[in-house]
Amino acid sequence: MNLVVNGNDVNIPDSVQTVLALLNHFQLENKIVIVEINHSIINKSLYEETNISDGDHIEIVHFVGGG
Amino acid sequence: MSDRYSRQILFSPIGKEGQAKLKNKHVLIVGAGALGAANAEVLARAGVGRITIADRDYVEWSNLQRQQLYTEEDAKQRMPKATAAAKRLRKINSDVEISPHILDVGVQELEALITHVDLIIDAADNFDIRLMINDLAQKREIPWIYGGCVGSYGLSFSILPGLSPCLMCLMETIPIERVTCDTAGVIQPAIQMVVSYQTSEAFKILVEDDQSLRRTLVSFDLWKNHHRSIDVSSLKKQECLSCGKNRSYPNLSYKNQLKTAVLCGRDTVQIRPSHSLPINLNHLADLIGDQGIKVEQNPFLLSFAVEDVRLVIFKDGRALVHGVTDVVKAKSLYHRYLG
Numbered sequence A: 001m002n003l004v005v006n007g008n009d010v011n012i013p014d015s016v017q018t019v020l021a022l023l024n025h026f027q028l029e030n031k032i033v034i035v036e037i038n039h040s041i042i043n044k045s046l047y048e049e050t051n052i053s054d055g056d057h058i059e060i061v062h063f064v065g066g067g
Numbered sequence B: 001m002s003d004r005y006s007r008q009i010l011f012s013p014i015g016k017e018g019q020a021k022l023k024n025k026h027v028l029i030v031g032a033g034a035l036g037a038a039n040a041e042v043l044a045r046a047g048v049g050r051i052t053i054a055d056r057d058y059v060e061w062s063n064l065q066r067q068q069l070y071t072e073e074d075a076k077q078r079m080p081k082a083t084a085a086a087k088r089l090r091k092i093n094s095d096v097e098i099s100p101h102i103l104d105v106g107v108q109e110l111e112a113l114i115t116h117v118d119l120i121i122d123a124a125d126n127f128d129i130r131l132m133i134n135d136l137a138q139k140r141e142i143p144w145i146y147g148g149c150v151g152s153y154g155l156s157f158s159i160l161p162g163l164s165p166c167l168m169c170l171m172e173t174i175p176i177e178r179v180t181c182d183t184a185g186v187i188q189p190a191i192q193m194v195v196s197y198q199t200s201e202a203f204k205i206l207v208e209d210d211q212s213l214r215r216t217l218v219s220f221d222l223w224k225n226h227h228r229s230i231d232v233s234s235l236k237k238q239e240c241l242s243c244g245k246n247r248s249y250p251n252l253s254y255k256n257q258l259k260t261a262v263l264c265g266r267d268t269v270q271i272r273p274s275h276s277l278p279i280n281l282n283h284l285a286d287l288i289g290d291q292g293i294k295v296e297q298n299p300f301l302l303s304f305a306v307e308d309v310r311l312v313i314f315k316d317g318r319a320l321v322h323g324v325t326d327v328v329k330a331k332s333l334y335h336r337y338l339g
Ligand SMILES: [Zn+2]
Pocket: B165, B166, B167, B168, B169, B170, B237, B240, B241, B242, B243, B244
């Protein structure tokens, strides 16, 4: 399926169906992130049950500690 | 002298009135690494009345690529960053009252530092300190500005007590980063970008132009050409333990405080003594020198090498043990020389 992630067109295997799977796909599962799909923020407790669909605009912001 | 702030006063959102407000404000900068040094320089040049800057580290050669207040001389002499920063900042603007503190910021230290502070700038390099700042800022109702940076990526968010979500609302849990810290390096433009976001928000807060505050979580990757700004206000949680109705400030509890810490990506262990009695560096230098070990010293710290390890001892009794990541080994070396 085709998504726009952080402004870039990306093609994701169809097996990736949820927000959690998407984070795993990008190897971000251990990072603290904020996920926004089509301009609404997804609550962390809903990552596993929130589906993603073709054409979604997704923003993923991860927290970093360096300074 | 009267011309000094003319360009900033001509900028109408600041103006004469804003300039006078800046002069009466006090900013605490936690950390004097890349973010801290750059933030401090902007605020000092702008004429913020008082700047307090706290840092636990000293200047090394690897800092010079991005930590803009420091020189080769500082690295050669292993000057504590807070001291080196204050020296440079006073040269940049002698009107500003600069208070440097060489210490590892824990809850007690932070409690003491934030008295009469109008704004806290986060320039820390780890989330343990940030979450402490988060909870204490909520408790004392002081705004603070988070900034983080790694590689070409960075982000910033202003935490306004009572108005915005706090960092705990946004993160919910502590990043695993504290265990597997990032070693991806960092480039100076990314630092400057974070600092631009932090200091422009700082100006707005200090001149009390609340209308103009950004209020979004901003992030960017300068190498991948990404920029985004997300409205996170929906993440403010009533049940948040740091900023919600029944708050307990979990990040201020003493069990959350480490006596030893492995510093990220640096093969370094920091050891904090359980007491905080200043030590006599000259006396210690003699004792170690008597064992045939070459000791280097400046007024703030001493350092010496044994085997592959270098120990740096500060006046407050803290030690940085370089060349080890094993806390037990670091501790045993510490106790061998400091009892
Ligand atoms: Zn909160």
